[in-house]
Amino acid sequence: MSDPQAAPVAVLGGTFDPVHYGHLRPAIELLEALGLSQIRLVPGHVPPHRPQPRLGAQARARLLETAVAGIPGLAVDRCELDRSGPSYTVDTLAGLRCRLGGHRPLCFIMGRDAFRGLMQWHQWEALTRQAHLVVMTRGGDAEALPPALVEWMRPRRMHDPAALRRSPSGGVLFQAVSRLEISATGIRRCLALGRSAQGLMPDVVWHELASSGCYGYPQVSRASSPG
Numbered sequence: 001m002s003d004p005q006a007a008p009v010a011v012l013g014g015t016f017d018p019v020h021y022g023h024l025r026p027a028i029e030l031l032e033a034l035g036l037s038q039i040r041l042v043p044g045h046v047p048p049h050r051p052q053p054r055l056g057a058q059a060r061a062r063l064l065e066t067a068v069a070g071i072p073g074l075a076v077d078r079c080e081l082d083r084s085g086p087s088y089t090v091d092t093l094a095g096l097r098c099r100l101g102g103h104r105p106l107c108f109i110m111g112r113d114a115f116r117g118l119m120q121w122h123q124w125e126a127l128t129r130q131a132h133l134v135v136m137t138r139g140g141d142a143e144a145l146p147p148a149l150v151e152w153m154r155p156r157r158m159h160d161p162a163a164l165r166r167s168p169s170g171g172v173l174f175q176a177v178s179r180l181e182i183s184a185t186g187i188r189r190c191l192a193l194g195r196s197a198q199g200l201m202p203d204v205v206w207h208e209l210a211s212s213g214c215y216g217y218p219q220v221s222r223a224s225s226p227g
C-alpha cells in the first residue's frame, strides 16, 4: 500500500502552445513551496475549453520535453495525447489515480482564472474525488469568484500546504506564485509578426522553435542560430 504521508504528485495541464517561463517558473515555485515530489506537465490533445492550438500536439509535447529536461521534479506526461477525443481533466486525473493507487496525495494545479470557471468543466465535482485543487494566485488577481463556487469551496478549503499530505484528494489550496507577464498568446502574436520570443522560454526551446519556422516566424537554420 502506498504511504499516505508521501509527498504529493501534481499535474499541470495546459496547451503549452508554446511552453514558456510563465509555465516553468511557477511550477518550480510550487514544487518547493508545497513539497511536491513531482509536477507532471500534461499537454492537452484536444482542449475542450478553448480554440484549437496552433501547433500540433506532438510538436508541443516535444518542445515541452526540451524545456523540462534538466529541471529536477518536472516531467512531461503524454497521457492525453494517447487518448482520442476531448482531453477532459477528470479522465486524466482518474488515469493517474489508477497508476498512483488510492492513497498517494495527488494535486491538480490551475490558474485562478481557470478556477473561476470551474463549474463549467466536464464533471467538475468529480475532480476533487481524484485530487486536491491547487489554485495559483498572482498579485493583482481582481475578479471575484462566483458565489456558488465560494460556497462549494468553503468546507474543502485548506490553508496549509502540509494538509495536502494528510489525504489523497478533496482539498482546495490557494498558493501565490510570481506574476510573469508572459503568455503563449503574446508569444504567438510576436512570432507571427516576425519578432523574436527569445528570453521568454529556455534558449534551447527558442532555437528549436525558430529553426522549425512555426507560428509564422521566418525559419532560422540551426547552423546560423547562436549556441
Ligand code: ATP
Pocket (backbone or CB within 6 Å): 012, 013, 014, 015, 016, 017, 021, 022, 023, 026, 109, 110, 111, 112, 114, 136, 177, 178, 179, 180, 181, 182, 183, 184, 185, 186
Ligand atoms: P494561451 O496564451 O495560449 O492561453 P498560456 O500561456 O496561458 O496560453 P496555457 O498552456 O493555457 O498557457 O497554461 C497552462 C497553465 O499555465 C495554466 O494553468 C495557466 O494558468 C498557467 N500559466 C500560463 N501562463 C502563466 C504565467 N505567466 N504565470 C503563471 N501561470 C501561467
